[in-house]
Amino acid sequence: MLFQYSSVCRVLKVRWLAKEKLRRRKSKNREEAEMSDLEGGGAGVGIGGGSGIGEFMHDAPSPYMTPYQNYYSEQKTSPNSLHSRKTPSAQNLPRPHAQQASLSPGKRPSSPNYHRPSSPLHHQQHQQHQTISFPSLKLSSLIGGGGFGQVWSATYHGTPVAVKILTAQVNLPTPALNEFQSEVMMLSHLRHPNICLFMGANFEAPNRCIVTECVSRGSLWDCLRTKLEPPWKECDNGWVGGWPGGSVAEGTWPFGLVKRVIEGGGRGMAYLHQADPPVLHRDLKSANLLLDDGYNVKICDFGLARLKAYTNSHTGNTGTTQWMAPEVLMNHRYGEKADVYSFGVIIWEVLTRECPFEGMSQIQVAVKVLNEKGRVEVPRWCKTGCPKLAALVDKCLEHSPNLRPSFAQILDAVRQL
Numbered sequence: 076m077l078f079q080y081s082s083v084c085r086v087l088k089v090r091w092l093a094k095e096k097l098r099r100r101k102s103k104n105r106e107e108a109e110m111s112d113l114e115g116g117g118a119g120v121g122i123g124g125g126s127g128i129g130e131f132m133h134d135a136p137s138p139y140m141t142p143y144q145n146y147y148s149e150q151k152t153s154p155n156s157l158h159s160r161k162t163p164s165a166q167n168l169p170r171p172h173a174q175q176a177s178l179s180p181g182k183r184p185s186s187p188n189y190h191r192p193s194s195p196l197h198h199q200q201h202q203q204h205q206t207i208s209f210p211s212l213k214l215s216s217l218i219g220g221g222g223f224g225q226v227w228s229a230t231y232h233g234t235p236v237a238v239k240i241l242t243a244q245v246n247l248p249t250p251a252l253n254e255f256q257s258e259v260m261m262l263s264h265l266r267h268p269n270i271c272l273f274m275g276a277n278f279e280a281p282n283r284c285i286v287t288e289c290v291s292r293g294s295l296w297d298c299l300r301t302k303l304e305p306p307w308k309e310c311d312n313g314w315v316g317g318w319p320g321g322s323v324a325e326g327t328w329p330f331g332l333v334k335r336v337i338e339g340g341g342r343g344m345a346y347l348h349q350a351d352p353p354v355l356h357r358d359l360k361s362a363n364l365l366l367d368d369g370y371n372v373k374i375c376d377f378g379l380a381r382l383k384a385y386t387n388s389h390t391g392n393t394g395t396t397q398w399m400a401p402e403v404l405m406n407h408r409y410g411e412k413a414d415v416y417s418f419g420v421i422i423w424e425v426l427t428r429e430c431p432f433e434g435m436s437q438i439q440v441a442v443k444v445l446n447e448k449g450r451v452e453v454p455r456w457c458k459t460g461c462p463k464l465a466a467l468v469d470k471c472l473e474h475s476p477n478l479r480p481s482f483a484q485i486l487d488a489v490r491q492l
Contacts, residue, residue, distance in 0.1 A: 320460015
């Protein structure tokens with residue numbers, strides 16, 4: 076009897092193992108077929124039918140859908156792991172030349188788990204399209220630096236460029252390297268007049284870097300501290316620069332230039348936020364808005380905040396305290412409205428040409444914003460002379476994210492000034 080029982084057990088075990096082996100084989104074949112569709116020109120290849128950066132630039136029916144962008148995690152996390160990066164599955168990538176629907180403000184995908192990583196082959200092929208050989212870059216001078224690394228002016232085959240070299244490259248952890256690669260992939264799919272043009276990257280240590288266009292006038296932060304060049308000039312006692320109220324502080328930028336900067340930054344951010352999934356800047360400030368010869372805005376350094384956290388040994392929040400929304404300061408989960416808060420501070424900078432919370436330490440700023448619900452104050456001349464603009468700044472700086480406008484609403488408000 077015992078012998079028969081043992082025999083039956085062995086037979087059942089053999090049958091179970093055979094079924095399990097068959098199930099795994101079918102599952103593997105199905106995954107390989109899906110991966111083949113993703114890599115070989117199926118429903119989710121590139122944008123506009125192209126697989127590389129050049130094809131995207133010329134063939135895409137609309138630049139407003141970017142398949143390799145980043146979406147914040149649905150789980151509450153520490154400041155060092157906020158906003159996990161994910162990549163859409165093949166069925167969620169836009170079909171070539173398909174009509175693309177924009178994402179309404181605040182809308183989210185129905186499931187946070189609808190993404191899956193791209194295949195190594197697809198990633199390798201895409202990386203080859205955007206790789207720039209470091210010896211082909213002729214560095215000239217150091218023009219800046221920060222959490223991400225050093226920024227150099229350079230030329231690339233005769234073209235002026237900016238080169239952002241990643242710091243701490245030798246001991247960079249694997250998650251940071253993966254983050255760098257995913258950020259580069261995301262950057263390569265973005266095209267908008269108010270977004271700093273991505274030209275390529277180098278992926279090999281010790282020269283890992285991102286190469287972008289060189290924007291002539293530098294940052295808005297610097298321009299606010301230098302004299303305007305013709306045809307623009309600052310307001311004075313005899314000229315109010317077109318401001319509707321007829322009275323402004325001396326040295327204020329003319330109304331037309333202020334509108335140009337706000338609209339340019341707003342359009343660029345609206346483009347990033349309406350993508351599916353939305354791209355959050357996470358470190359929006361005047362130093363990350365560049366101005367060209369015509370004082371047109373080019374947004375830069377979006378999406379690099381998590382990389383900055385890695386290169387700074389996982390210390391501190393992403394972003395810069397004076398421009399941080401309350402929910403970011405509290406290490407809460409945040410979305411697009413955190414960028415709106417930062418943009419409100421930028422508008423205040425353009426109006427006053429001052430540094431927000433001047434003379435205060437980062438801790439003092441955090442205490443004022445969180446405990447006292449403090450904010451930068453719109454100048455009195457703006458409240459009386461241009462109350463709609465003053466109200467817009469106050470709306471952007473609301474303590475509750477739900478009370479802040481979207482960038483689409485900001486643009487509508489500016490057009491009505």
